[in-house]
Amino acid sequence: MASRGYEKALTMLRTLPRVGIYNIAANPGHVKKSKRGRAQHGGDKHGAGNKGSLARQNYMRMGYETGNNPYYLRFPAEPYYVGHHLRRQYPPLSLAKLQLMIDTDCLDTSKPIDLVQICNTGYYEIKPQSKHYGVQLTDEGLDNFKAKINIEVQWTTEPVIAAIEKNGGTITTAFYDPHSLFALTNVKKFLESGEPIPKRMIPPEDAIEYYTNPKNRGYLADPEKISYERLVLAQKYGYTLPKIEEDPDYKMLTERKDPRQIFFGLEPGWIVNLVDRIILKPTDPELKEYYRT
């Protein structure tokens, strides 16, 4: 069979190098000037207009008012941003959005929900490098919240706790240091790095009070006091507290992490090998002592 022209062209194309910005030449006749000409050498205004600071391109600096007391210096200083470089940020996640995630099967309510699950939905993002310290569960849409969940967040308020416990769920507030947050927000990247799972550090001085308070359902609070506060909150908001002891999901609802633990089911110090699908555990007594809770 005689080869046709287009077939020849295609075979030629296959052997030719790939066309890219690095190997294409300019169109024939296209000349790019290396200099901006002046006067008779092609000089004109070059888009900068005629006379004045626009043509000379010596614009006044931003905020300068030609000798006036500038507006940006005219008012008294106010400590709006004092300590901004130290303040912890908790990007908000509303109960309405959480309910939507559950309704659209982005979150599995048969397992405990923590920062890993929430980040894996792809609808919530935190940046530990921007001093984001985790989820702040807000009360927007709390009247329509219907799910029964075991959730772990980093910051929340009293009405949110009431809304979740009213539906028979449980909530914990837990602190993660930035190192653990990098691991939690991108689990795959962290496990592929081959580093041992870090142990969770204790909260900073100004956050200890929040995370040891049973009213906030802090992870360092006494569980006895938390169950008491659950009852107190039910009476305050006027709902009957569902008995989670008789719930078929009792085991799931009461599952908690160790204060030094980051991932559910994995302990600090372990290395997860994704390629060989094995877990390496430390055997050195010194390492064991370090990762011990």
Place this chain on the structure above:
Amino acid sequence: MLRSLVNSCLRVGVSSRALQDNVVSHGYNFFKPQLARCFSTVLLQNPNGFGNEASSLRNINMLDNSLRLPVLAPLLLQQQSRTVTKFSLGRGKRQTVKSVPARFYRLDWGIWIRRIAGAHKKLWKKSMKRRMRLERHVLVNSTRSYMFDKMVSKYWRTPKHWVDDPYAPYHKREDYFCTRKEPRPLPAGVTFPLEK
């Protein structure tokens, strides 16, 4: 610093002998005012006077012992600048004008707020009503807000999710249909009939 000063002295024609004469004649205590005066007068006395190598070195040592920075400060200190830096020396990045976040606060919808001028001044002679007005924080207009956005770096323009933020109710404008960003939430008890 001192070496550069000495160099500049030599450039304007301060002879080493003139400096030494001053030290000898007036003593240590009178050295500073005399030297300060010399910058203007010695030039006239010795228009071509350059010290030789050895004596100028001796002068450096002498200056080290006797001179202090405050005498040189007006000469050497650069004038302070509060302008916007478009390209920093280190990484070539745009810099923030620090006076802006020191005086103004950015709400998430893009407007900046500020205190009223004179809010802390002469409160004893202002009426109660006026003092209450001065406590308020007011909005900066849109043109100025746009200008401040350009005077600060991206860090100040990104929303800050601080907890217990007193400005939290003002970061969103969900009250009016034309300023609303998100769809109006459903009333309590109402759901989409998708489940049926």
